[in-house]
Amino acid sequence: MQEVYRRIHLSSLGCVEDYIATQKSSGLQFLRFEDYSENIEVHYALVLRALEMQRDGLSNISEAYIGKAVYGLNIWIRAALQKQLRWVSIMSSYEQI
Secondary structure (H helix, E strand, C coil), X not given: XXXXXXXXXXXXXXXXXXXXXXXXXXXXXXXXXXXXXXXXXXXXXXXXXHHHHHHHHCCCCCHHHHHHHHHHHHHHHHHHHCCCCCCEEEEEECCCC
């Protein structure tokens, strides 16, 4: 995960349980979460494929920038394939008293 952290300039990522606990401590009522983790690899692989297909037509973007993007996309794809990432949507509600 160190490559992912370096890519996004963070030292860690939160987990679902921590987000839910933070919401509860802030007065929100947890309702549910939906897990889209199986889509991470698919999403980044499609972005990578689109970039590679259009690479020759991107003459206004430096090859160094494109190379970094390709490298970064591959980091996310590898992490997703290794089940190191989760992509979720957390639903909560706030009732004002």
